[in-house]
Amino acid sequence: MSKILxxxxxxxxxxxxxxxxxxxxxxxxxVDDLSNSSLRVLDGIExxxxxxxxxxxxxxxxLELTESFIKxxxxxDGVIHFAASKAVGESVDDPLKYYNNNIIxxxxxxxxxxxxxxxxxxxxxSSATVYGKPDILPITELESIKIAESPYGNTKQIGEEILFxxxxxxxxxxxLSLRYFNPIGAHDSxxxxxxxxGTPQNLVPFITQTAIGKRDILTVFGxxxxxxxxTCLRDYIHVIDLANAHVVGLNFLKIKKESNYYDTFxxxxxKATSVLxxxxxxxxxxxxxxxxxxxxxxxxxxxxxxxxxxxxNNQLKWKSKLTIKEALISxxxxxxxxxxxxx
Ligand code: NAD
Ligand code: WQD
Numbered sequence: 052m053s054k055i056l057x058x059x060x061x062x063x064x065x066x067x068x069x070x071x072x073x074x075x076x077x078x079x080x081x082v083d084d085l086s087n088s089s090l091r092v093l094d095g096i097e098x099x100x101x102x103x104x105x106x107x108x109x110x111x112x113x114l115e116l117t118e119s120f121i122k123x124x125x126x127x128d129g130v131i132h133f134a135a136s137k138a139v140g141e142s143v144d145d146p147l148k149y150y151n152n153n154i155i156x157x158x159x160x161x162x163x164x165x166x167x168x169x170x171x172x173x174x175x176x177s178s179a180t181v182y183g184k185p186d187i188l189p190i191t192e193l194e195s196i197k198i199a200e201s202p203y204g205n206t207k208q209i210g211e212e213i214l215f216x217x218x219x220x221x222x223x224x225x226x227l228s229l230r231y232f233n234p235i236g237a238h239d240s241x242x243x244x245x246x247x248x249g250t251p252q253n254l255v256p257f258i259t260q261t262a263i264g265k266r267d268i269l270t271v272f273g274x275x276x277x278x279x280x281x282t283c284l285r286d287y288i289h290v291i292d293l294a295n296a297h298v299v300g301l302n303f304l305k306i307k308k309e310s311n312y313y314d315t316f317x318x319x320x321x322k323a324t325s326v327l328x329x330x331x332x333x334x335x336x337x338x339x340x341x342x343x344x345x346x347x348x349x350x351x352x353x354x355x356x357x358x359x360x361x362x363x364n365n366q367l368k369w370k371s372k373l374t375i376k377e378a379l380i381s382x383x384x385x386x387x388x389x390x391x392x393x394x
Contacts (some may be wrong), residue, residue, distance in 0.1 A: 054078045055301065056127045058111060058160065059134030061088035063245045064176070064234055066096055067294040068131060070243070073100040075298045080124055083134065084110035086152075087248060095242040111156035114163070121163035129172040129301050132160060135206070138252055139180070139351070142203035153206035154213075161217060161224075170223055172304035174297055175214055177228040177315065179286070179356055180204040189286075189323075189359040192230070192315050200351055215313050222310035227300045232286035232319030232358050234293050236378030237385035244385030245290075254329060255287075255379070259386035262339045269341060271326050273348035278355065282326035286319035286357035289373035289381075293318055299369040319358030320371040329375070336376045337383045 055072055059065045060081030066088075072079050073096075081093075085108055093106055111117050111134055121127075135153045136142070142149040157175075164171050182190050183200045199205035214226045235255040237244030250266075251257045261269040274281035296318045304312070324332075334341050363369050 052076065052078045053129060053301075053305070054080065054124075054127045055129040055131060056124065057081050058130070058132045058156075059083055061085065061090070061092040061106075062133055064231070064290060064293060065131075065133040066092050066243045067238060067290045068133070068297045069096050069104065070099050070238060071291070071294040071298050073102060073104070077298070077301070080105040080107070080127065082107050082109040082111070082120065084108060087136070088246065092243060092246075098242050099238060099240050111159050112152060114159045117159045118163040118166065121167065125167050125169075128170070129174075129304070130160070130164065131174045131297050131301070132157065133176045135176065137203065139201045139203045140252060142201050142206075146202035149202045149206050153203075154209060157210050157213060161213070165221065165223065168223065170225070170310070172301055173214070173224055173226045174300050175210055175226060175228045177211055177230045178204070178207045179230050179232045179317070179319070179358065181207050181211065181230060182356070184353050185356065188355055189321060189357050190317065191359040192317055192362055211315065218311050218313040225304045225307055225310065225312040227304065228313075228315040229296060229300060229318045230315060231293055232288055232317070232356070234290045235287045236289045236291065236373070236381045238291065239381060241381070241384040241388040244382065244389070246389070254326065255382050258330065258333050258341060259382050261343070262333070262337070262341055262383065263386050263390050265390070267342065269330070269343040270346035271330070271343055272346060272352060274327070274345045275348070276354045278325055280325050280327045283352055284323040284325055284355040284357060286322060287324055287329065287375055287378065288318065288320050288371055289378040292320075292371040292373050296363070296367070296369050299367050303367050316363045316367060317358040317360055318363060319360055321358055321360040323355065323357040324375060329379075332375055333379050333383070336379050339383070
């Protein structure tokens with residue numbers, strides 16, 4: 052059985068990926084420093100998978116502890132590296148936190164893995180944010196990478212560069228950088244989902260928290276964009292589809308004959324949805340009324356961001372399957388569950 056280290060495995064995307072890995076026969080070990088998650092997620096994962104998952108609370112910024120953890124888990128053959136800080140606005144206010152956490156953690160992890168001196172298949176959580184304001188839509192992987200719009204975005208660009216250089220220098224690493232578009236939704240069981248701390252920055256948790264009454268009103272950030280209804284376009288992908296892309300990615304690397312392999316893939320649906328369409332969809336699919344108003348544009352928002360996904364479709368043989376309807380219903384079920392749990 053192939054053993055995979057999942058860093059940040061108690062986070063939103065990590066937890067769903069752990070479930071997908073388990074159901075595809077992988078053995079998983081999770082490390083997470085719980086800076087943006089909680090141990091109850093582990094209970095959720097274990098209830099869904101009906102298995103006990105190895106977990107260690109570890110801050111990857113600590114090189115010594117990271118090295119000793121990797122040394123004692125030298126039977127891993129793959130790593131999915133989710134652990135990072137991810138709030139774009141916070142990264143503008145506190146760039147050092149982001150460079151420290153996102154870059155030092157990655158460097159420490161790679162330093163420790165390199166010492167194992169064995170073949171490691173590595174998947175890096177990158178983001179559509181690396182594209183900034185795209186020149187051509189839908190966005191292909193060939194889109195030029197411009198100066199990042201935020202320190203967070205820059206940590207993803209730098210992370211990709213570090214991995215590209217490492218792969219050139221060491222035949223032990225085969226790497227995929229997966230550039231996620233906008234993940235939404237939750238596991239069907241409603242036992243795991245997105246758990247924003249404080250006021251959500253992202254649209255879907257703001258929608259569900261408003262619908263349940265935790266927030267008074269949702270503000271649509273601008274309706275004067277050059278789109279069919281004036282609101283921004285995004286490529287919303289069900290988190291289960293995104294989680295599955297990691298399993299497919301690992302399987303792809305496992306059978307790769309060549310070494311020194313590095314590549315980037317867009318992971319999205321290829322479909323563009325406006326903010327208003329998402330809100331109207333939520334109301335239609337759940338039957339719940341939503342209090343919203345049109346407000347000013349949010350600074351830094353890109354007008355249109357959606358993926359060209361044929362590279363992942365053709366090379367990884369991965370394709371998103373789930374619909375926005377399924378994603379929104381699952382997000383709503385998850386909101387109802389956590390509100391009952393009073394987490
Ligand atoms: P998340 O915050 O829910 O999960 C990240 C996990 O990493 C958390 O559980 C956190 O406690 C842990 N962590 C952070 N720093 C750590 C450290 N130093 N050591 C150990 N654990 C640490 O975020 P997510 O939404 O699941 O995102 C996962 C990855 O995907 C991140 O790298 C993020 O930048 C990237 N990404 C997310 C999105 C998105 O919209 N959610 C989009 C594109 C890319
Ligand atoms: C989606 C749309 C908002 C909230 C961010 C990061 C990106 C990536 C994913 C990590 C936009 C509008 C939102 C609200 C609104 N993360 N909106 N009212 O900005 O596409 O991407 O998360 O890599 O880096 O920037 O996602 O969910 O914040 O916004 O009108 O209360 O919803 O203006 O058009 P975004 P989002």
